[in-house]
Amino acid sequence: MNECHVDGAAIIARYDAVVEKVAEAARNSGRNPKDVKLIAVSKRHPAEAIKILNKHGQLDFGENYVQEALSKQEELAELTVNWHFIGHLQSKKAKDVAGRFTLIHSIDRLALAQKLQNRMQMLPVSGLDGERKVQDILLQVNIGDEAQKSGVDKDGLFELAEQVAAFPQLRICGLMGMPPASCVAEEARPFFSNLRILRDELVTRIGIPMEHLSMGMTQDYVQAIEEGATFVRIGTEIFGPRPY
Template sequence: MNDAGTARREAIATALAEVEHRIAAACAVAGRSRDEVTLIAVTKTYPASDVRVLAGLGVRHIGENRDQEAADKAHECADLPLTWHFVGQLQTNKARSVAGYADVVHSVDRPRLVEALGREAVRAGRRITCLIQVALDGEPARGGVGPAGAPALADMIAATEGLVLGGVMAVAPLGADPGPAFAELRSVSRAVRAAHPGATAISAGMSQDLDQAIAHGATHVRVGTALLGRRTPFVR
């Protein structure tokens, strides 16, 4: 490894230690075990070499939100023992590609997408875990189904061949205290689990608000900036 590679590894290792400390501290405050929370490293806009560094440091869950970038990295890192999470909004015409590499899709929010993912999962001979993205801010452009619609979508996912209902996911409203939103997501999770007890995942919290998410029951936190630094604008 050259000097630049060594410096990058050291920077990521330091950041990872800080994030792990935050997660552990938040779990302690909430009276939870650290083992209850899975760290997903969101590597969008960063190279596959960073994924390899993270894997070398023990990170096993990688998140991406753009299909083409995710597909390329998953292929390049196919030799690593990783679980790939698709965390961005997903168009139905990308379902075939995403079904080829994603183990978990966090942004399932409509019946057509359930149908497409199920069809493509069966075609690929895979089983994909799906999380229902719940809209907590009334912003349609950010995706998500309303809280009242989550149980019906859960039923559909659970009944679809090739898919496994994992739980729920949300992004906190912009510019607002995330606590009430995460509390609402926890309530939606309870409603889903009433009919599907195994759907225990609550994907919530990112670099800036993972502490509040853990306080409200998050089982998965999606962390990018705090691990890898500020991103440069994405250019196609």
Template sequence: MIAKAPQLPGSLHWHLIGHLQSNKVRKVLPLVKCIHSVGSLDLARDIDRIAGELGLYPKVYLEVNLAAEISKHGFSAEQLRSTLEALYALKRLEIHGLMCIPPYDPDAAKSRPYFVKLRELREELETLGAAPLPLLSMGMSHDFEIAIEEGATIVRVGSAIFGERTYSKAA
């Protein structure tokens, strides 16, 4: 993204959906309209601080790791409940909703329980007095239809549009 953004029209609205390392926030923040992967209070604080320095108000989604997968980032549901007040105290972040990535399974139906859990967590957090969390970023190319059935407002379907990724081997 850092390399491609300057080569493309400035009118594009970039959404970052992968993990954002704290040491990359300063480079990425001016390029993106939205970050779908804020998965810790520390990262949120870094984004808030740097956004303040740059005069930005980034839109963010709070990433929730509902399956407690070690290989993935994100708040557990309990961590999110306990840090939500601190997250909303950050003045530069516009928290628009929640995001999850279920464990991959070729059977897309196995993603449904995670989409249901994310929707229910959003409803619970709103009931507890949090500001509205209107958007749910959930579902990818293989399971987006189920995600939509369960309330997704944003789906990530890059593979369906552009084809499967090809990864170059490191030299």
């Protein structure tokens, strides 16, 4: 990956401003700021930028592309980082991400979940008790009903959740969703509200605790927090425009 000049002071200043905005949005909606976790979306940004923010105290970083993410994990292996895979995941790439991410946000079909489960079964057991590793995941929902966007449709969510919940080495922790790109700020709010309602219905229906809602990006994370987001995924507002 090509390295470029990294203005660490500017990144830290933007990051600190975002952290305060996230906390303010949480407080304004009657929530504890500690209940909303900021994921710094570092795709297409150099590893040095991640290192700067990590030393400043940020632990959670989101990546969209498997090979880029694995390369950064290797380069930054000495750091304590919670890696989140937030991009579209091809079934053939499941073997590469299994057990390597704190949370995979984009499970949207049974075939992908099956491949991930199969790979998890192949990983060595952990600990003296011989327990097998469990991969935490979110189910991605196509909350805007967009033909071109990934995610299970709302009508198929409950069936998918029941099927995936049966896999012993996958743990469903909640839902992820993105409103249509044309909907920003207040226009995105109904989509976030609908995702929260779907999560609550899912918990009631299949009886599995699912605390997380991954929703909200640079243009709409305030509204997402107000509607219950536990993860917000922010890249440009922290790192600046992506280098290409």
